[in-house]
Amino acid sequence: MAELKKTALCHACEQAGGKMVDFHGWLLPVQFDSILAEHKAVRENVGMFDVSHMGQLSVEGKDAWKFLQYISCNNIKSTPAAGTYFHILTEQGTIIDDAIAFCLTPEKFLVVVNAACVEEDFNWFQKQAKQFSVSVSNESAQWSMIALQGPKALSLASTLLPVVANLPRFHIAPIELWGIKGYVTRTGYTGEDGVEIMLPGTHIEKLWNEFLRLGVKPCGLGARDVLRLEAGYLLNGADADQTRTPYEANCGWVVKLNKENFIGKAALEQKKAAGFATLLKGVHLKSPGVPREGCKVFVNGIEKGFLTSGTYSPLFKGIAVGYLNADVPVGAEVEVEIHGRKVPAEVVKTPFYKNRV
Amino acid sequence: MYNQENCRFAKTHEWAFVEGEVAVVGISDHAQEEISDIVFVDLPKVGRQVKTGENCCVIESVKSASEIYAPVSGEIVAINEALTGDPALVNREPHNGGWLFKIKMTNPEEVNALLDFAGYQATIQK
Numbered sequence: 425m426a427e428l429k430k431t432a433l434c435h436a437c438e439q440a441g442g443k444m445v446d447f448h449g450w451l452l453p454v455q456f457d458s459i460l461a462e463h464k465a466v467r468e469n470v471g472m473f474d475v476s477h478m479g480q481l482s483v484e485g486k487d488a489w490k491f492l493q494y495i496s497c498n499n500i501k502s503t504p505a506a507g508t509y510f511h512i513l514t515e516q517g518t519i520i521d522d523a524i525a526f527c528l529t530p531e532k533f534l535v536v537v538n539a540a541c542v543e544e545d546f547n548w549f550q551k552q553a554k555q556f557s558v559s560v561s562n563e564s565a566q567w568s569m570i571a572l573q574g575p576k577a578l579s580l581a582s583t584l585l586p587v588v589a590n591l592p593r594f595h596i597a598p599i600e601l602w603g604i605k606g607y608v609t610r611t612g613y614t615g616e617d618g619v620e621i622m623l624p625g626t627h628i629e630k631l632w633n634e635f636l637r638l639g640v641k642p643c644g645l646g647a648r649d650v651l652r653l654e655a656g657y658l659l660n661g662a663d664a665d666q667t668r669t670p671y672e673a674n675c676g677w678v679v680k681l682n683k684e685n686f687i688g689k690a691a692l693e694q695k696k697a698a699g700f701a702t703l704l705k706g707v708h709l710k711s712p713g714v715p716r717e718g719c720k721v722f723v724n725g726i727e728k729g730f731l732t733s734g735t736y737s738p739l740f741k742g743i744a745v746g747y748l749n750a751d752v753p754v755g756a757e758v759e760v761e762i763h764g765r766k767v768p769a770e771v772v773k774t775p776f777y778k779n780r781v
Numbered sequence: 782m783y784n785q786e787n788c789r790f791a792k793t794h795e796w797a798f799v800e801g802e803v804a805v806v807g808i809s810d811h812a813q814e815e816i817s818d819i820v821f822v823d824l825p826k827v828g829r830q831v832k833t834g835e836n837c838c839v840i841e842s843v844k845s846a847s848e849i850y851a852p853v854s855g856e857i858v859a860i861n862e863a864l865t866g867d868p869a870l871v872n873r874e875p876h877n878g879g880w881l882f883k884i885k886m887t888n889p890e891e892v893n894a895l896l897d898f899a900g901y902q903a904t905i906q907k
Binding site for chain 1: 817818820821823839841842843844846865
């Protein structure tokens with residue numbers, strides 16, 4: 425097995441008691457003391473995550489915006505500081521990755537992508553960039569990142585970074601900490617308000633320690649997964665992949681068919697007109713148990729789909745999302761097969777947790 | 782109540798505490814710590830016949846599901862109903878209120894094949 429990649433915070437995470445696991449080739453903490461305690465910290469107070477494994481692609485040049493409009497199915501905002509959530513699609517309209525593009529200047533954007541997709545996204549961007557006056561560079565190795573999340577995240581972050589106090593949701597601002605340049609974005613993957621702070625690896629541990637000193641609870645991938653599933657966020661590679669369009673993945677709002685040509689547009693128009701056989705829906709258990717990825721879902725004994733993510737939520741108990749036949753509506757009574765036991769459940773709209781952002 | 786020094790252990794981390802012909806079964810402190818955040822225990826039905834090593838119970842934590850194997854053969858004669866309302870009892874008191882089920886042994890000699898506490902400690906310190 426290839427050696428696992430380490431983030432600049434790996435040592436600090438181990439020091440804080442992190443249980444380290446392999447996450448898409450990265451050595452990252454799945455939890456520190458308890459997933460439930462970490463979940464509670466983020467929902468009620470403030471927690472932090474090492475998200476240094478995530479990727480950053482820089483898109484620069486005269487055609488930067490035009491290029492991103494072509495790469496993205498969503499309309500990319502071209503106002504400096506504004507960020508846009510979008511999907512990177514194949515020509516078939518299926519999902520390569522989900523990402524956020526931040527406009528730094530009309531000719532320079534920073535695109536934050538999923539760790540597991542950095543190489544593929546970068547190659548795809550470079551391939552498509554040939555027809556534009558634009559240069560794409562992979563800055564993933566130079567940036568480390570901490571996500572500070574929770575109802576107290578903003579006030580706490582603004583003590584170090586005053587710019588945060590007036591930073592609108594989904595916006596970016598350049599920062600300088602200890603004489604070192606970085607960025608802060610008001611984004612996250614938890615359903616709580618918060619920020620994500622990018623600094624070079626050389627200085628990220630200093631920020632981590634500062635947050636520890638201020639009483640921020642370090643949180644791992646385990647809590648992150650519960651929080652994001654409650655908040656209805658996709659996990660690329662599980663809930664979305666290159667066999668699914670945004671429409672099937674309950675992200676139709678990300679597709680703007682009325683905009684100019686973009687990769688996958690023709691295929692999406694065609695597929696949308698034809699209709700979809702399966703759709704991603706929320707599933708909420710009505711009896712004790714923990715639904716997991718891969719569990720089959722039945723209606724009156726007939727198999728109707730399977731779960732792509734599932735977990736135990738301290739707020740909602742057994743929750744999941746999965747691809748179900750399009751004829752299974754929200755409100756339908758279903759059964760989820762868990763270890764050979766059929767557990768009653770209901771098909772529900774997501775998110776489970778009404779996001780506070 | 783079921784002091785670990787007086788329990789016998791399977792390599793798969795279950796303990797058995799013998800009371801006459803009945804073995805009380807739970808998971809070790811080491812196991813509960815590894816599993817952590819236990820949120821549901823799918824217990825076997827009373828009356829079920831189990832064989833040594835048979836998967837007969839599932840412990841669900843937030844992050845994973847762990848199969849629990851019968852450390853001895855026999856009939857399930859009791860289950861810990863308290864775990865239905867408070868599964869985290871297994872985390873808090875793995876050798877006390879967090880026991881899982883009781884087996885009326887068909888062959889009490891089987892207990893001798895299990896590790897004693899020192900033997901078990903040696904396996905988890907590797």
